[in-house]
Amino acid sequence: MVFNGEIYNYQELRDDLIRKGHRFRTNSDTETLVHLYEEEGTTAASATGMFAYCIWDSRSARSAGSRPFGKKPLYYARRQRLLFASELKCLRMAGVPLDLDTDALRLYFQFTYIAEPYSPFKAIRKLMPGCWLECSSMARSSRAATGNCLLFRKKTRMGATKPRPANRYASCSMKQYASA
Numbered sequence: 001m002v003f004n005g006e007i008y009n010y011q012e013l014r015d016d017l018i019r020k021g022h023r024f025r026t027n028s029d030t031e032t033l034v035h036l037y038e039e040e041g042t043t044a045a046s047a048t049g050m051f052a053y054c055i056w057d058s059r060s061a062r063s064a065g066s067r068p069f070g071k072k073p074l075y076y077a078r079r080q081r082l083l084f085a086s087e088l089k090c091l092r093m094a095g096v097p098l099d100l101d102t103d104a105l106r107l108y109f110q111f112t113y114i115a116e117p118y119s120p121f122k123a124i125r126k127l128m129p130g131c132w133l134e135c136s137s138m139a140r141s142s143r144a145a146t147g148n149c150l151l152f153r154k155k156t157r158m159g160a161t162k163p164r165p166a167n168r169y170a171s172c173s174m175k176q177y178a179s180a
Contacts, residue, residue, distance in 0.1 A: 003030045004086040005051025005072040013046060042066055042132045052127070054084040064134035067127045074127040075119060082135035088124065097123050 007013070010029035013036055018024065022035045029049075036044045037055055042064040044053075050070035056063050065084045067074040077083045077096040085091045092098060104118035114120060116128040127133055 001030060001034055001053065001055045002084070002086075003033060003051065003053045005049060005053075005070060007033060007047045007049040007051055009046075009048045037064075042134050044068070052086055060136070062134055062136040064132065065127065066132040067129055069129045074133075075124050076127060076133055077124045078135075079123075082133075084133075088119065088121070091124055096121070099123065 007029040010032040014024065014027075014032045017032065017035045017039065020039065022038070024031055024035070033044060033047065033051075033053060034055070036047055037057075040046065044066055045068075047068065049068070050072055052065070052067040052070075052072040052074035054063065054065040054074070063082055063084070065074050065076065073086055075085050075088055075091055077091050077094075079096065083091055083094050083096065085094075099122045101118060101120060101122045104114045104120055107118060108114050108120075114126075117125045119126050
């Protein structure tokens with residue numbers, strides 16, 4: 001688990017997870033996120049805060065990253081494998097090429113910032129807020145998918161609302177890696 005940020009409601013989530021039978025060794029929000037991943041999967045939709053995370057799930061041979069709404073970025077690059085980082089310099093250190101993305105620079109000069117999913121570099125993208133990314137290595141070639149972390153509310157017959165899982169393969173723009 002690589003985690004950057006803070007989960008505001010981790011104590012409440014931790015108490016719920018303990019009631020469900022999870023055992024904790026620490027009182028940290030990072031450990032709470034690991035157990036929440038076991039319960040909810042990649043989205044960790046019930047966590048609120050300002051964070052981004054990546055996790056390697058050895059049981060399913062899959063890596064996953066998520067960026068709920070907040071300020072913490074999650075950059076990714078797809079080379080022979082999927083690479084995650086919360087800072088661009090980490091991907092540079094991993095050998096990702098830093099060829100400038102002229103479309104991203106055009107956005108910067110037009111709007112004075114580079115919006116997601118772009119980064120200043122062609123090979124690196126920034127995960128959009130409220131989205132997740134996962135890559136499975138179970139198949140002969142790794143497969144990457146993205147989706148939306150949001151839980152949409154569905155009305156019941158009694159008028160109450162209940163959470164409905166988000167579409168696992170909603171679009172968060174992986175077009176640039178479709179042929180990779």
